[in-house]
Amino acid sequence: MFKNLMEMLAERIYPGELYCLCCGKAIDWSRPYGLCDSCMTNMKWATGRLCKKCGKLLSENNPEDTCYNCRAIAHNFNHGYTCTEYGIHDRAMVYALKYDEKPAIARSIGEIMADRMLSEFTKEELASSYDLLVPVPVASERLATRGYNQAALIAEYFADHTGLPFRGEVMRRCKETTAMKGLTPAERRRNLSGSFALIGSARDYIDGASCLVIDDIMTTGATADEIAGVLYENGAANVDFLSFASGADVIKS
Ligand SMILES: [Zn+2]
Ligand SMILES: [Zn+2]
Numbered sequence: 085m086f087k088n089l090m091e092m093l094a095e096r097i098y099p100g101e102l103y104c105l106c107c108g109k110a111i112d113w114s115r116p117y118g119l120c121d122s123c124m125t126n127m128k129w130a131t132g133r134l135c136k137k138c139g140k141l142l143s144e145n146n147p148e149d150t151c152y153n154c155r156a157i158a159h160n161f162n163h164g165y166t167c168t169e170y171g172i173h174d175r176a177m178v179y180a181l182k183y184d185e186k187p188a189i190a191r192s193i194g195e196i197m198a199d200r201m202l203s204e205f206t207k208e209e210l211a212s213s214y215d216l217l218v219p220v221p222v223a224s225e226r227l228a229t230r231g232y233n234q235a236a237l238i239a240e241y242f243a244d245h246t247g248l249p250f251r252g253e254v255m256r257r258c259k260e261t262t263a264m265k266g267l268t269p270a271e272r273r274r275n276l277s278g279s280f281a282l283i284g285s286a287r288d289y290i291d292g293a294s295c296l297v298i299d300d301i302m303t304t305g306a307t308a309d310e311i312a313g314v315l316y317e318n319g320a321a322n323v324d325f326l327s328f329a330s331g332a333d334v335i336k337s
Contacts, residue, residue, distance in 0.1 A: 104119055104123055105189050128169040133149075137163070137164065138302070140302075143332065151333040157269070157309075160312035161297065161305075161308050163325070164305070164325040166302060166326070166328070167328050168330075170303075175329075177328075181237075182234055185231070190240075191241045193241075194238045194241025194244070197326055197328055198244075198246045201246060201326065210247070210248055213294060214294050216251065216254065217242065217298055218254045218297045219254070219255075220255075220311060221233060224257060225260070236252070242326075251289070253283055255314065256280070256281055258280065260279075273304075273306045275306075276307060276310045282318055290319055291318070291319035295322065297323060299326075299328075302330045
């Protein structure tokens with residue numbers, strides 16, 4: 085336990101910027117986000133035509149201004165933002181962060197997410213738009229094995245770069261859910277229903293607050309919707325959602 089904590093601190097103070105955080109190739113210190121040129125170029129950045137509701141990159145054969153998923157589901161959150169379309173490069177980063185105990189990657193992801201928002205808004209606009217960052221909570225057993233909530237780490241670095249205040253965890257999982265992989269969108273929603281609650285102390289500042297929910301990946305938006313529902317029920321005035329990566333815009337059969 086002690087060794088793990090020391091390793092974690094060392095990683096946060098000396099992030100592995102000599103190696104690309106995505107592919108592991110040696111890089112020099114000046115590379116932005118700790119990524120090599122090849123990974124920077126090959127990451128599918130969400131620029132161009134974006135879904136006006138959830139912010140994901142629209143498919144080339146989708147002529148509308150919303151993605152197929154947003155046309156099928158009325159989301160609870162107000163507006164979504166994302167940085168990339170989920171693919172092999174961002175998956176490598178998210179997996180290393182979640183499963184290889186490499187929390188330093190959260191800094192890179194947090195900076196990318198901050199720059200995504202700062203490419204559209206000034207720091208002043210962000211400060212007047214959001215009162216509260218809400219990291220998506222992880223299941224308690226995963227928290228116990230991993231030792232950190234990756235979304236909370238990302239939110240902390242995001243806060244550093246945007247100047248938005250970070251108040252720590254706002255929500256908790258109150259029901260353990262089965263793994264979401266392989267479930268249909270409707271099954272994901274049922275699986276998540278009633279699984280999030282506010283942390284007691286958050287009740288003092290949620291009323292009337294404009295919230296930005298932070299997570300690494302958005303797939304169907306079921307998690308975002310469940311959390312937005314709880315925040316609105318507790319008096320939030322606005323709930324937006326920001327993810328590092330979002331699933332591709334495809335028609336679900
Ligand atoms: Zn690379
Ligand atoms: Zn959408």
